[in-house]
Amino acid sequence: xxxxxxxxxxxxxxxxxxxxxxxxxxxxxxxxxxxxxxxxxxxxxxxxxxxxxxxxxxxxxxxxxxxxxxxxxxxxxxxxxxxxxxxxxxxxxxxxxxxxxxxxxxxxxxxxxxxxxxxxxxxxxxxxxxxxxxxxxxxxxxxxxxxxxxxxxxxxxxxxxxxxxxxxxxxxxxxxxxxxxxxxxxxxxxxxxxxxxxxxxxxxxxxxxxxxxxxx
Amino acid sequence: xxxxxxxxxxxxxxxxxxxxxxxxxxxxxxxxxxxxxxxxxxxxxxxxxxxxxxxxxxxxxxxxxxxxxxxxxxxxxxxxxxxxxxxxxxxxxxxxxxxxxxxxxxxxxxxxxxxxxxxxxxxxxxxxxxxxxxxxxxxxxxxxxxxxxxxxxxxxxxxxxxxxxxxxxxxxxxxxxxxxxxxxxxxxxxxxxxxxxxxxxxxxxxxxxxxxxxxx
Numbered sequence: 001x002x003x004x005x006x007x008x009x010x011x012x013x014x015x016x017x018x019x020x021x022x023x024x025x026x027x028x029x030x031x032x033x034x035x036x037x038x039x040x041x042x043x044x045x046x047x048x049x050x051x052x053x054x055x056x057x058x059x060x061x062x063x064x065x066x067x068x069x070x071x072x073x074x075x076x077x078x079x080x081x082x083x084x085x086x087x088x089x090x091x092x093x094x095x096x097x098x099x100x101x102x103x104x105x106x107x108x109x110x111x112x113x114x115x116x117x118x119x120x121x122x123x124x125x126x127x128x129x130x131x132x133x134x135x136x137x138x139x140x141x142x143x144x145x146x147x148x149x150x151x152x153x154x155x156x157x158x159x160x161x162x163x164x165x166x167x168x169x170x171x172x173x174x175x176x177x178x179x180x181x182x183x184x185x186x187x188x189x190x191x192x193x194x195x196x197x198x199x200x201x202x203x204x205x206x207x208x209x210x211x212x213x214x215x216x
Numbered sequence: 217x218x219x220x221x222x223x224x225x226x227x228x229x230x231x232x233x234x235x236x237x238x239x240x241x242x243x244x245x246x247x248x249x250x251x252x253x254x255x256x257x258x259x260x261x262x263x264x265x266x267x268x269x270x271x272x273x274x275x276x277x278x279x280x281x282x283x284x285x286x287x288x289x290x291x292x293x294x295x296x297x298x299x300x301x302x303x304x305x306x307x308x309x310x311x312x313x314x315x316x317x318x319x320x321x322x323x324x325x326x327x328x329x330x331x332x333x334x335x336x337x338x339x340x341x342x343x344x345x346x347x348x349x350x351x352x353x354x355x356x357x358x359x360x361x362x363x364x365x366x367x368x369x370x371x372x373x374x375x376x377x378x379x380x381x382x383x384x385x386x387x388x389x390x391x392x393x394x395x396x397x398x399x400x401x402x403x404x405x406x407x408x409x410x411x412x413x414x415x416x417x418x419x420x421x422x423x424x425x426x427x428x429x430x431x432x
Contacts, residue, residue: 009263035302035316037253039262045294046255046262047225050302050320078261086251086266086405091426094355095343096365100251104266127311139310139391149312171415175355181420185429186408189302196399199387204397210307213401 009108010160020161029105029161030055032085034130038062039080053081054126055156060107061114061122064150081107081154088186092168093175099164101184107159111152122151133209190214225324226376236377245321245377246271248301250346254278255296269297270342271372276323277330277338280366297323297370304402308384309391315380317400323375327368338367349425406430 004010004021020026036053039046053062060081088101114122120141127135141149168182191213194206220226220237236242252269255262269278276297304317330338336357343351357365384398407429410422 039264048255048298050300082264084266096361145312167413183412192402197383
């Protein structure tokens with residue numbers, strides 16, 4: 001699959017120049033982060049909750065507890081999972097033309113509750129997306145911890161992607177004569193130096209995979 | 217108002233140690249960003265859309281176009297607006313105890329559509345939150361542009377805040393004997409150097425308020 005299927009929900013309506021139907025763009029947006037905003041309907045009204053996720057080429061994994069209120073009411077409830085990266089401010093000559101550069105993926109569907117090997121694999125994907133290397137380094141979940149974890153999987157079958165890049169575009173109209181500065185200001189997310197836990201025993205050194213986060 | 221009113225939707229259910237009912241915490245979380253995730257119900261299913269916002273002590277402003285599909289169906293539709301700042305990874309000795317440090321505000325309510333002076337003031341608040349100084353520097357919206365803009369206001373009357381900080385807390389159990397590194401890795405959002413638009417005329421210098429974004 002190299003193109004995303006277009007449904008009534010994923011068809012781009014506004015600013016269509018930003019819409020992408022490339023599966024590679026969806027994969028790239030999902031791979032670039034580890035926090036999504038999960039939308040559920042509770043008692044008829046929306047609730048949007050941030051939570052961590054992991055994604056493979058066809059599945060998005062996340063913890064079920066965040067959606068518990070909704071799932072308890074309706075196990076077959078539709079979800080919307082949105083992943084957004086804010087890449088910069090677009091500062092035009094006029095306030096009206098101001099915008100934001102961003103990459104955003106929205107995934108719709110009914111999640112599956114995972115069990116056994118699939119649950120463990122989903123947890124591995126989620127863990128590795130948030131903190132690469134920790135699945136092999138830290139102690140893995142035992143039977144009791146696995147039982148206490150609800151893991152959901154959402155197929156990437158119905159998804160849309162929007163990507164906005166570049167400078168403001170009001171440089172050819174009358175506003176260009178105003179003599180105002182225009183351009184964009186890139187925004188990045190950075191990791192600072194790891195902070196050892198206050199109760200960390202002496203002599204335990206920082207592993208390379210955590211030190212490597214700084215340059216991510 | 218120094219404490220947030222607790223409703224069925226805003227009562228903290230999980231990890232209550234992270235829940236705050238301080239109005240000052242709500243204000244601080246909203247002031248620290250300019251992108252929210254807006255949750256609406258469309259045809260009975262949730263949709264979560266990122267958009268810019270501005271907030272005062274009692275009102276959150278955002279563009280109406282992002283919610284247009286929902287608002288066209290039901291002007292009195294309930295919304296959920298969530299603002300999240302991801303502050304760091306919490307790397308414990310066990311995968312199970314891993315978590316994320318974050319600040320999150322969720323605001324519920326039915327938005328009002330603004331007109332006239334209130335609309336202009338809302339746009340000013342939104343503009344200043346995204347790019348402080350641009351409201352006075354750039355050309356402000358003219359009559360036609362104002363008419364083309366839908367601005368919504370959501371009261372901050374029903375909101376909840378969650379804040380998670382600090383190191384992992386599995387340093388006192390048996391996992392502490394594993395000899396593994398544990399701690400947290402702070403995450404920050406930074407502005408890079410402003411990039412002039414390719415069509416920017418010669419001799420237009422970068423204004424101080426945009427240069428100042430770098431240290432934000």
